[in-house]
Amino acid sequence: MARQSADARREQLVEAAIRVMIRDGVAKATTRAIVGEAGLPLGAFHYCFRSKQELLHSVIERIMLGSVAIPLGPVEEGAAAPDLIRSTLYTYWDLIRERPEEHQLTYELAQFALREPGLADVARRQYRHYLQVNVDHLQAVAERAGIRWATDITVLARFGLNFLDGLTLNWLIDRDDAQALSALDAYAEYLDGQIAR
Amino acid sequence: MARQSADARREQLVEAAIRVMIRDGVAKATTRAIVGEAGLPLGAFHYCFRSKQELLHSVIERIMLGSVAIPLGPVEEGAAAPDLIRSTLYTYWDLIRERPEEHQLTYELAQFALREPGLADVARRQYRHYLQVNVDHLQAVAERAGIRWATDITVLARFGLNFLDGLTLNWLIDRDDAQALSALDAYAEYLDGQIAR
DNA sequence: GTCTATAGGAAGATAGAC
DNA sequence: GTCTATCTTCCTATAGAC
Numbered sequence: 001m002a003r004q005s006a007d008a009r010r011e012q013l014v015e016a017a018i019r020v021m022i023r024d025g026v027a028k029a030t031t032r033a034i035v036g037e038a039g040l041p042l043g044a045f046h047y048c049f050r051s052k053q054e055l056l057h058s059v060i061e062r063i064m065l066g067s068v069a070i071p072l073g074p075v076e077e078g079a080a081a082p083d084l085i086r087s088t089l090y091t092y093w094d095l096i097r098e099r100p101e102e103h104q105l106t107y108e109l110a111q112f113a114l115r116e117p118g119l120a121d122v123a124r125r126q127y128r129h130y131l132q133v134n135v136d137h138l139q140a141v142a143e144r145a146g147i148r149w150a151t152d153i154t155v156l157a158r159f160g161l162n163f164l165d166g167l168t169l170n171w172l173i174d175r176d177d178a179q180a181l182s183a184l185d186a187y188a189e190y191l192d193g194q195i196a197r
Numbered sequence: 198m199a200r201q202s203a204d205a206r207r208e209q210l211v212e213a214a215i216r217v218m219i220r221d222g223v224a225k226a227t228t229r230a231i232v233g234e235a236g237l238p239l240g241a242f243h244y245c246f247r248s249k250q251e252l253l254h255s256v257i258e259r260i261m262l263g264s265v266a267i268p269l270g271p272v273e274e275g276a277a278a279p280d281l282i283r284s285t286l287y288t289y290w291d292l293i294r295e296r297p298e299e300h301q302l303t304y305e306l307a308q309f310a311l312r313e314p315g316l317a318d319v320a321r322r323q324y325r326h327y328l329q330v331n332v333d334h335l336q337a338v339a340e341r342a343g344i345r346w347a348t349d350i351t352v353l354a355r356f357g358l359n360f361l362d363g364l365t366l367n368w369l370i371d372r373d374d375a376q377a378l379s380a381l382d383a384y385a386e387y388l389d390g391q392i393a394r
Numbered sequence: 395g396t397c398t399a400t401a402g403g404a405a406g407a408t409a410g411a412c
Numbered sequence: 413g414t415c416t417a418t419c420t421t422c423c424t425a426t427a428g429a430c
Contacts, residue, residue, distance in 0.1 A: 025312040043415050115222040123370050158380045166363030173320050183355045
């Protein structure tokens with residue numbers, strides 16, 4: 001096999017690991033399955049990573065970094081707040097529906113991380129990051145629409161983060177689009193009600 | 198070892214399995230760990246269960262059946278709706294805080310079930326059950342407080358289920374009591390707003 | 395039904411030739 | 413750095429004595 005930098009190999013293995021995890025679940029992502037997916041010999045694993053735990057660390061960090069920053073989307077400045085709220089919620093929801101397996105993986109990895117002493121903190125940082133993304137997002141909506149939120153923005157962000165997390169988890173299990181959309185609309189209406197008048 | 202009915206042994210193993218899963222996670226609940234926890238010899242496993250998968254099926258069903266039906270608690274007939282709403286939400290939250298590991302296990306098992314073709318349906322039934330519990334609960338609150346809900350009760354139930362699920366998951370990761378309570382209060386206020394006038 | 399012993403394989407990790 | 417061969421451990425499951 002052609003010589004490559006160790007970093008390139010690591011990349012290759014991390015990506016292969018993520019593919020395996022998405023397809024078969026975290027539990028099935030053995031070193032053998034991963035190197036097989038990457039088309040590398042088994043021995044390659046341990047001169048790229050000291051241990052499987054080290055690879056998992058890399059995988060988790062990669063997933064977090066690449067994780068959904070809800071895009072505001074191409075909405076014109078000065079749009080009405082309710083429209084802005086709905087357009088961003090639907091954008092988020094489309095992301096979930098487009099790549100459900102990826103999001104399922106984030107939940108699996110968070111659970112997994114909680115069980116590994118060295119990884120629990122990564123999960124905590126992930127959720128702090130998610131919260132911050134939501135805070136920023138609510139702020140951006142308020143600025144673009146020229147409104148203020150009636151409730152403390154951090155509380156609002158946590159409320160929304162939790163609802164969307166639960167919605168996603170529930171949908172990953174029952175795949176009931178209609179019910180999910182109804183709940184999403186209820187949340188949109190809740191946000192409408194949180195616009196300070 | 199004294200002779201016991203096969204059913205009693207099965208019970209014993211299911212309970213041991215749950216203890217191991219709560220303590221060490223689903224992945225670590227090997228047949229050896231389970232029989233060890235139950236104080237039984239390894240061979241006991243396979244004349245109680247055809248396979249490990251069969252045990253997992255029993256474990257999941259047990260967990261679902263025993264899972265939280267939010268108790269309405271000792272609230273007097275005719276109590277004000279907002280009080281009733283808060284008292285039941287706090288009761289739920291106390292349940293979570295009392296036994297976090299048990300609830301973490303339900304999430305782990307749901308994820309696990311999604312990856313096993315034969316078990317995915319159990320997870321679906323579980324969530325249907327949760328939804329029904331929430332519907333019944335909202336109905337009971339309305340009856341006791343003598344109010345009507347302004348929104349379709351199924352939508353309201355799903356919204357609440359999803360929020361509480363996300364809240365729990367988030368708290369299991371960051372254990373931030375203050376933030377969780379703020380979000381819970383925000384949800385209580387949302388429900389106040391859903392009382393038809 | 396109960397238990398010991400063991401089969402048979404897959405896991406993570408390493409040794410050592412190239 | 414790269415790869416094959418192998419070590420050790422742990423897994424699920426079974427065979428067969430009692």
